[in-house]
Amino acid sequence: MTPVMPTYARWDLAVERGEGCYLWSTDGRKFLDFTSGIAVTSLGHCHPRLIEAVTAQARKLWHVSNLFQIPGQQRLAERLVAQSFADTVFFNNSGAEAVELSIKVARKYQSETGHPERHRIIGCQGSFHGRSFATLAAAGAEGYLKGFGPVMDGFDHVAFNNLNEMRAAISDQTAAILVEPVQGEGGVRAPSPDYLKGLRDICDEFGLLLVFDEVQCGMGRTGKLFAHEWAGVTPDVMAIAKALGNGFPIGACLATEKAAVGMVAGSHGSTFGGNPLAVAAGNAVMDVMLEPGFFERAQRIARLLSGRLEALLGTYPKLFAELRGSGHLLGVRCQPGLTAGDFVARLRANGLLCLTAGENVLRILPPLVAGEAEIDEGMGIIERVAREWPAA
Numbered sequence: 001m002t003p004v005m006p007t008y009a010r011w012d013l014a015v016e017r018g019e020g021c022y023l024w025s026t027d028g029r030k031f032l033d034f035t036s037g038i039a040v041t042s043l044g045h046c047h048p049r050l051i052e053a054v055t056a057q058a059r060k061l062w063h064v065s066n067l068f069q070i071p072g073q074q075r076l077a078e079r080l081v082a083q084s085f086a087d088t089v090f091f092n093n094s095g096a097e098a099v100e101l102s103i104k105v106a107r108k109y110q111s112e113t114g115h116p117e118r119h120r121i122i123g124c125q126g127s128f129h130g131r132s133f134a135t136l137a138a139a140g141a142e143g144y145l146k147g148f149g150p151v152m153d154g155f156d157h158v159a160f161n162n163l164n165e166m167r168a169a170i171s172d173q174t175a176a177i178l179v180e181p182v183q184g185e186g187g188v189r190a191p192s193p194d195y196l197k198g199l200r201d202i203c204d205e206f207g208l209l210l211v212f213d214e215v216q217c218g219m220g221r222t223g224k225l226f227a228h229e230w231a232g233v234t235p236d237v238m239a240i241a242k243a244l245g246n247g248f249p250i251g252a253c254l255a256t257e258k259a260a261v262g263m264v265a266g267s268h269g270s271t272f273g274g275n276p277l278a279v280a281a282g283n284a285v286m287d288v289m290l291e292p293g294f295f296e297r298a299q300r301i302a303r304l305l306s307g308r309l310e311a312l313l314g315t316y317p318k319l320f321a322e323l324r325g326s327g328h329l330l331g332v333r334c335q336p337g338l339t340a341g342d343f344v345a346r347l348r349a350n351g352l353l354c355l356t357a358g359e360n361v362l363r364i365l366p367p368l369v370a371g372e373a374e375i376d377e378g379m380g381i382i383e384r385v386a387r388e389w390p391a392a
Contacts, residue, residue: 011348013025013031013348014026014027015031017045017046018033018041018044018045018046019044019045019046020044020045020046020367020369021033021044021045021366021367021369021370021374022045023045023353029351030351031348031351031352031353032351032352032353032374032377032378032381033045033353033367034352034353034354034364034365034366034378035353035354035355035365036243036328036365036366036367037242037247038216038242038355038365039184039216039217039221039242039243039329039365040242040243040245040246040247041243041246041247041367042219042220042221042243042246042285042328042367042368042369043243043246043285043288043289043367043368043369044367044369044370045247047246047284047288047369049284049287049288050246050248050281050284050285052284053280053281053283053284053287054248054277054280054281054284056280057072057276057277057280058277060276061276062275062276062277063272063275063276063277064275064276065271065275066269066270066273066274070274070275070276070279072276072279072280072283073091073274073276073279075279075283076089076091076274076279076282076283076286077089077091079283079286079290080252080254080286081254083225083286083290084225084226084238084254085234085235085238085254085256086238086254086255086256087255087256087257087260088254088255088256088257088260088263089252089253089254089255090252090253090255090263090268090270090273090274091250091251091252091270091273091274091278091279092250092251092252092253092270092273092274093249093250093251093270093272093273093278094130094241094249094251095129095130095213095215095216095239095240095241095242095251096129096130096131096132096135096251097130097132097241097251097270097273098215098239098240098241098251098252098253099129099130099134099135099138099178099213099215099239100130100132100134100135101239101253101268102178102211102213102237102238102239102253102255103121103134103138103176103178103211104267104268105209105211105237105253105255105259105260105262105263106121106175106176106178106209106211106236106237106259107119107175108261108262108263108267109175109209109236109258109259109260109261109262110175110176110209111262112261112262113261115175115207117172117173118172118173118174118175118208119154119173119175120154120155120156120171120173120174120175121138121154121155121156121174121175121176121177121178121211122155122156122157122158122166122169122170122174122176122177122178123138123139123140123155123156123157123158123177123178123179124157124158124159124160124178124179124180124183125140125157125158125159125160125186126141126160126183126186126187126189126358126359127139127140127141127160127178127179127180127183127186127213128141128144128180128183128184128185128186128216129178129180129213129215129239130215131144133148133152134152136148136151136152137151137152137153137154137155138155138178140155140157141186156169156174160179160183160186160189160191161189161191161192161195163195163198163199163202166198166199166202167202170202170206170208174206174208175208175209176203176208176209176210176211176236176237177199177202177203177208177209177210177211178211178212178213179196179199179211179212179213180212180213180214180215180216180217181196181212181214181217181222181226181227181228181231182216182217182222182227182325182326182329184216184217184329184357184363185216185357185358186357186358186359187324187331187333187357187358187359187361188324188325188329188330188331188357188361188363189324189325189331190324190325190326193231195231196228196231196233197231197232197233199233200233200234200235203236209235209236209237209259210235210236210237211235211236211237211238211239212226212227212228212235212237212238212239213238213239214226214227214228214238214239214240215239215240215241215242215251216242216329217326217329218238218240218242218243219240219242219243219244219285219289220243220289220294220295220298220327220328220368221243221327221328221329221365221368222326222327222328222329223295223298223299223302223326223327223328224295225289225295226238226240227326230326236255236256236258236259237253237254237255237256237259238253238254238255239251239252239253239254240252240254243285244282244285245278245281245282245285246281246284246285247281248277248278248281248282249272249278250273250274250278250279250281250282251273289368294368298327298328298368299327301328301366301370301371301372301375302326302327302328302330304372304375305328305330305364305366305375305379306323306330308375308379309323309330309332309364309379310323312332312379312382312383312386313332315383315386316386316387316389316392317335318335318337318391318392319334319335319337319338319343319386319389319391319392320332320333320334320335320338320362320386321333321334321335324361328365328366328367328368328370329365330363330364330365331357331361331362331363331364332361332362332364333359333360333361333362334360334361334362336360337391338360338389338391339360340356340357340360340361340362341356343362343385343389344356344362346385346389347381347382347385350381350384350385351381352377352378352381352382364378366378
């Protein structure tokens with residue numbers, strides 16, 4: 001067995017440095033990175049503002065624990081509250097931890113408001129919420145659960161983007177609904193425009209909490225700070241991570257005062273969550289993303305990329321079937337005769353890094369700082385590989 005536990009099907013590619021939208025391998029090759037570390041490095045690699053912020057903090061203080069007041073943590077929480085539906089924020093280290101706490105908040109809310117029997121969470125098929133026992137059970141994907149049984153109880157699953165199934169699944173034990181406003185791993189699927197609003201109406205009718213998992217689709221990935229903003233709907237609880245630290249491990253659970261009624265001293269904790277280094281990175285990310293024009297520019301570039309991909313589908317209908325997603329979280333569903341993983345491997349050989357997702361989807365995640373030149377370069381590689389594909 002290898003010294004590093006072999007749980008990843010790693011590419012034959014070792015990287016040693018990055019700058020902006022590019023990575024360089026240890027053998028000197030240059031790659032345009034449209035993976036963004038799986039929707040993490042939204043400001044690109046080695047952004048100077050982040051380098052400056054984390055370096056300055058590292059010279060002062062790394063860690064003290066949450067027994068102390070941490071000024072940077074307070075500032076980041078205040079900024080997230082000011083830019084969202086939330087009244088309060090808990091910082092942890094990852095998306096899975098943020099979703100785990102979201103589940104705890106939902107159960108605790110029902111218990112504190114006189115309904116301890118309400119403990120079940122309804123999730124959606126095709127979702128992904130993390131690799132912990134609770135988050136695996138929340139998603140219910142058989143491929144991730146195999147061999148790790150028994151599966152944690154307390155979760156029910158319905159089809160994504162189906163309000164009738166969601167309503168029918170509610171019981172006297174239901175505490176909350178948990179969804180990704182845009183599914184990532186499950187196939188880059190954005191719901192119909194009225195879906196999130198319908199979920200909000202259902203939760204209000206039955207006294208449930210609405211929980212959004214924006215670990216992948218949040219922090220600007222769709223062209224607004226949070227993906228649910230496009231629908232004009234607010235949740236009660238939300239998990240974020242990934243791009244919040246642009247690669248520095250940090251996650252957060254955001255909640256309204258009403259939802260967080262039971263979250264008092266001793267109800268939750270984290271050794272490393274929100275430590276000075278992590279929140280320095282988070283505040284630097286917010287500094288950049290909240291600059292005037294940042295999201296307007298990102299939306300413009302996203303429209304350019306979507307247009308080029310739509311044209312690609314029209315040119316190569318034997319290879320590609322459907323464009324999915326939103327903003328800089330895009331997926332191209334491949335035709336049955338083309339395996340997305342094979343196409344990604346060919347792109348990588350030509351200098352472009354992309355990903356796959358469920359349902360045979362080519363997943364494209366450029367950094368939010370990518371410009372027209374990087375989109376032209378990336379699409380040029382995609383078009384060339386498609387043109388040279390045998391079945392094209």
